[in-house]
Amino acid sequence: MxxxxxxxxxxxxxxxxxxxxxxxxxxxxxxxxxxxxxxxxxxxxxxxxxxxxxxxxxxxxxVDAHTHLVMMGFALQKLDLLDATDLADIQSSIQRFAESNPDSPRLLGRSWLFSALNGQHPTREMIDAVVPDRPVYLDANDVHSVWVNTAALRELGIDADTPDPIGGRIGRDPETGEATGMLYETAVMLYVWPKLAELATDQDRDTALALAFRRYLEDGVTGAVDMALGPDELHSLERALEAGKGTLPLRVAAHWLMTREDNEADNVRQVHDAIELHKRIQGPWLRIAGIKIIVDGVIDSCTAAMKEPYSDGTNAEPIWDVESLIPVVTAADAAGLQIAMHAIGDEASEIGLTALEYAIATNGDIPRRHRMEHLESITKDNVNRLARLGIVASMQPVHADPAIQENWRAMLGDYRVNRAYPWPEFTEAGAVLALGSDAPTAPHPPLPNMFVATTRRSAIDPSLAPNLPQYALPLADALAHATRDAAYSCRWENLTGQLVRGKxxxxxxxxxxxxxxxxxxxxxxxxxxxxxxxxxxxxxxxxxxx
CATH class of the missing domain: 2.30.40.10 (Urease, subunit C, domain 1)
Structure with missing residues (x-):
């Protein structure tokens, strides 16, 4: 034998x-x-x-085409509030969690839904009522905003004089200017994430990464595309690679996260940092594929950039406007980096495609494989435009789960809800569709994700009516998008994603x-x-x- x-x-x-x-x-x-x-x-x-x-x-x-490995590992250790149905439920869950973790210096939670508040705006006082003495940080389900209590604001050093960062916002009392306890978009990235990273140890990060790897393997995932890599996460992955003697539990391609600065030189400098990493880290187990740009926010908190206002008459500016985006995209494209753009609103995809068109025209006919992430609301013209440019549509069926759509639909409130998450439109136009989870903004297991993809029904509550069932995918197609096409999305098509000789x-x-x-x-x-x-x-x- x-x-x-x-x-x-x-x-x-x-x-x-x-x-x-x-x-x-x-x-x-x-x-x-x-x-x-x-x-x-x-x-x-x-x-x-x-x-x-x-x-x-x-x-x-x-192959999870869009995830956040270390963040997912940390999230799995947080209080899960997805099932909380109202404010009282959220508060009682926090109180029980606090009582069961009496020695924790701060309390971390995740996945609460705006719809659970029944139209109320989240405030620090709501959390203070049950935990006034320790910092509490609660990631919204989309991880683009964080709800905190007074102790957390104090720990972050945020008060009435703290400025809003570019592309983000600190929720404020309109009369006093005091922070209300809600932090949106880059206010999360620039205030919350660095503070929690500072408080975490390398061992904490390595433990979180190991947990994410273990859960993925248990659920049938053999490769992942990490979409928000920074220095701490990269160092954790490299330690794991060294411990594995040149291998990891599963394959990882990663995109270096860009932060929006107020001048072109600082923005482009980050591209050059990513170019050096891309040159250095190109293995079959870990590779730096390119950069990640978060062009806008999310519909649930009305921070996604839309062509028309939200139902309350407001709209959001993009985090990256086209003028700031073009130099970054052009430099990255010229260097052979893959560019992944978070673009949820229909105006954000317009901006991203315009920047990509400019880069392609400027740099000429060179090998490239760029991608746009989420694409929850996009015009039909831009679906066709994306396909014509050869851009991969990277989407997450779990985001279309009917159980988390109530607030999403209410924020738009018009005809736009009838073309939400239009997966088949992309393949019909000739684009490659890659499916992933965006964990921890959504559950990571791929089989329930495939359930949503093939039925448009809820994996959380299957009794709910399907969300635009005309957009459901055949099972074989959904599986191919989550394996073959997900591998293609990160240039692994010659390595994995299909069961054929030589792969x-x-x-x-x-x-x-x-x-x-x-x-x-x-x-x-x-x-x-x-x-x-x-x-x-x-x-x-x-x-x-x-």
């Missing part, structure tokens, strides 16, 4: 390639040596170690068959095995003992 070769036989293997399906895969030296019929696999590898799949469905390993042996074995049992089974299907580069990185021990 040849221990270097493994034959996985008797499976229902979805390849995400033109041939569609196979019965067997043969793994040798971290790669797929053969994918096809069992009779030929046995001829090719008669001495291989044999693993009988007993008819189980095998998929290419999921990496990155795959996942399911306990159920969603192709025959229907979409609802995606909510209950568990992972039996996750294999990365031919190595079993997760194995369900209960399944293995049966």
């Amino acid at each position: 040849n221990e270097r070769i493994t034959h996985y036989r008797n499976g229902k293997i979805f390849t995400a390639a033109e041939d569609g399906w196979a019965e067997s895969i043969v793994v040798e030296d971290q790669q797929l040596r053969f994918v096809g019929e069992t009779v030929f696999a046995e001829i090719l590898a008669p001495d291989a170690v044999v693993v009988d799949l007993h008819g189980a469905v095998v998929l290419p390993g999921f 990496a042996a990155d795959f996942v074995v399911l306990k159920q068959d969603p192709f025959t049992e229907g979409a609802d089974s995606l909510l209950t299907t568990e992972i039996a095995m996750t294999v990365v580069a031919g190595s079993v990185r997760y194995l369900d021990t209960a399944q293995n003992q049966q």
